[in-house]
Amino acid sequence: MMELLTSPEAWLALLTLTALEIVLGIDNVIFISVIVSRIPPAQAKRARQIGLLLALVFRIVLLSVLVWLIGLTEPVITVKNVELSWRDIILIAGGAFLIAKATHEIHGEVEAREGESDAQPSASAFFWVIMQIIVIDMVFSLDSIITAIGMAQDLEIMVAAVVIACAVMYVSSGPVARFVANHPTTKMLALAFLVLIGVALVADGFKFHIPRGYIYFAMLFAAAVEVFNVLARRNRRKATRRPAS
Template sequence: MFDWLASPEGWAALLTLSAMEIVLGIDNVVFISVLVAKLPAEQAERARRLGLGMALVFRVGLLFALTAIMKLTYPVLTILGEELSWRDIILIVGGLFLLYKAVHEIHGEVSGDAHEDARAAAPRAFLAAVAQIAVIDLVFSIDSIVTAIGMADDLSIMIIAVMIAVAVMYLASGVVARFIAENPTTKVLALSFLMLIGVSLVAEGGGFHLPRGYIYSAMAFAAVVEAINVWSRRNGKKREATQMDENGSQSGPPA
């Protein structure tokens, strides 16, 4: 099972697949970060751990069901001349769910209802977040494992690559979630990313492949611009605070 350890090709396959799984995990990280950002700190950490734990369980479990997973790529129905497999249907449903969730959350941010709902029903918000993370974990896991099967033949390579990717996702999700929680304006940007990801999933399920490289490049560019804006706002607040202190010290105590 581990004969590939003595093979350069095996290590190359592991590194390539790990990189691919990490890239595919970006979608998962963004979704989890957005959902946990509106939860209290303790619940947010629990939800994040549960979500990533489920991501790992789903992925490894699906790897041990390779035969069933491969059957998901067989056409099961035809709509408007386009053959759809179970994988296509799952991607379309998952993409539509992401679109609905992103639009609903953006509407809540604009109207202010999201913050009121979070304060009014914290326990239900936690359960709802975990349930939604589980659904999207399953969608992304199927997409991830189908990709893994196409890139490697050894089950142990695929399992190790998935574990590496989930470990990176765990480290990254904490940073992303904290950044979104500390900078509320970035939440709308993250929700816009989810809309973009939802569109790509629906398109891929319908047989139209959108290169992920273009999508992630656009996301990275927008994230860098937003990071510069956040940095600029923080520096502006520091300058204002410094000027106020200087003005206060110059005026001196009243006579």
């Protein structure tokens, strides 16, 4: 342990891996922020906390079973000359779930269904939200940890990077969730992001890698445009309230 604390290479690996884990965690934060927006604020906060705690637990559990996890990358089935491992199958299933869930939510927003969240008892709705968070946490945790294994050799560095990244996710999830709740148009944008992320996961599962830099640049550009839209709407509202001189 002392060797790691005094090693510049170890600190560089920690910083690099932490930055990567934070970037990979953006998908998780967006999903949780969108999915909890359909339940009451008090329950939404609790669901967000449980979801991020589960994300941390899943990542640490996966790190503790590295040998088993690496075995998930071995081919188990061939589909039209494409060898698929359990990791690929999980990514495909998780990506399909994201696409289906985001499409369903987009349809609900477009149709403007009133009182949909009240159609179920609140306890049932809360339980369903947690179950969806667990499913997507498992997918994102698997992809995140396999990436970490490829970048670092020391378990201590991987665990430290995961804990720091989850702490950053926890701190940022509240403001992100509030922003999505206060600006309905950003929810549609977030749902579009989830469709994009789902497509990328399915493509990865079928061995067609879409560089994440392209995806995150597109998300950043669209988010910047939406921020300007929010500012423009706010300024227009202020202008209409201002009494004429």
